[in-house]
Amino acid sequence: MIELKNVSKVYQQKKRRIEAVKEVSLTIEKGEIFGVVGYSGAGKSTLIRMINFLEPPTTGEISINGQNLKELNKKELLLTRRKIGMIFQGYNLLSTATVYENIAKPLKLEGVSKEVIAKRVDKYLDLVGLTDRKDNYPAQLSGGQRQRVAIARALAHEPEILLSDEATSALDPETTESILALLTKINQELGITIFLITHEIDVVQRICDRVAVMEDGKIVEAGPVIDLFTRPEEETTKRFIGANDGYNVPEDVLAAYKGTGRLVQLQFIGDDATEPVLAKVAKDFPLCPNILSGNIGYLKEKRHGQLLVQFAGGTEQDFQAAKEYIKSQGVIIEDISGDLGTGSSVR
Missing domain, CATH: 3.40.50.300 (P-loop containing nucleotide triphosphate hydrolases)
Incomplete structure (x- = not known):
């Protein structure tokens, strides 16, 4: 055209x-x-x-x-x-x-x-x-x-x-x-x-x-x-697009999670934005998802949800297994633990 x-x-x-x-x-x-x-x-x-x-x-x-x-x-x-x-x-x-x-x-x-x-x-x-x-x-x-x-x-x-x-x-x-x-x-x-x-x-x-x-x-x-x-x-x-603007989480809270290796960003697209993925993780893995911040909106006509989540408990192997499960559910997951620090922003 x-x-x-x-x-x-x-x-x-x-x-x-x-x-x-x-x-x-x-x-x-x-x-x-x-x-x-x-x-x-x-x-x-x-x-x-x-x-x-x-x-x-x-x-x-x-x-x-x-x-x-x-x-x-x-x-x-x-x-x-x-x-x-x-x-x-x-x-x-x-x-x-x-x-x-x-x-x-x-x-x-x-x-x-x-x-x-x-x-x-x-x-x-x-x-x-x-x-x-x-x-x-x-x-x-x-x-x-x-x-x-x-x-x-x-x-x-x-x-x-x-x-x-x-x-x-x-x-x-x-x-x-x-x-x-x-x-x-x-x-x-x-x-x-x-x-x-x-x-x-x-x-x-x-x-x-x-x-x-x-x-x-x-x-x-x-x-x-x-x-x-x-x-x-x-x-x-x-x-x-504000990918580096963070989630309005206080800096001292973000600093507390620096180096934990258990802080991730989750993105849910379409119908996945309403699925209880974290509830299933908490049930099926020895991990406790701690939601620090999040929002949900639309990209054209598709839902777009974002969560900043810290996973407590379990071993590194448990954490990696949970990540693979989350990916299998069509959720975009990104480990951002290494990006954190006082004054830093996250995506």
Whole structure:
């Protein structure tokens, strides 16, 4: 669906050469939600603007459905862009136009008939839940409602791809959740491919199928969301997802377990997140599991539970046997005893 091959973007500011994006290669499959996450200045905004050629790459190729955008003439590129909707952090709504007019105006400029415009505006206002707000002006709407108008406007072109440029970063947590639920609905019901950039790891965790971590213009790690959250390989990824933030266990408590060889992190995925694995360990092995901290959340639609556990009693052989049993139950287990110390964080 979307393919980037060794894409780079270089800006020249007087005598200064700025490499905003460096040799990025990505493939986004049709119908998936793909996220790019990174801190400010990582190159995310430049990257997303290159996908619809608002920022042509300095080098490399960008293809949509196998068509290299660089080879298109102006008319062909315009037609291709109509298949790519975009939503922004700042909404970009006309303050002097009603909700209806904000959605209809771009369609009028394309020469779409009044009848079709009316049907599309009504259809997508209903989808985003703002049918009763069609005659309001942006100033009469909340931030979340304005973003919904912007989404309806992007959908009115009936695109195959929806680009989201930090669409939730200006919203409060509750409104963010509602917008993410809406994007998921759009993806599932309309089959639209969504490519989003964000600096909010919760956004990726909540709705993305796959994710790429970006730093200093480069993709440092990419893969399924579950893999990156449960088995991050790069330090940048670990830092971004909070893998080294610990479990809010007091330092003196952590220090007490230093060198015990019996402190582990357990990660439960999907249905395993509700299985009584530790209860069975306590019953079948001469060990006493001591839960120090834990949490449970979701990665897309799968449960993801994490526990910091100390095993007391038994021999080293008993401990190793219990670890093998836990692994056999589909639970990810990592011995982190050697990573502890006063002031240290754990994952």
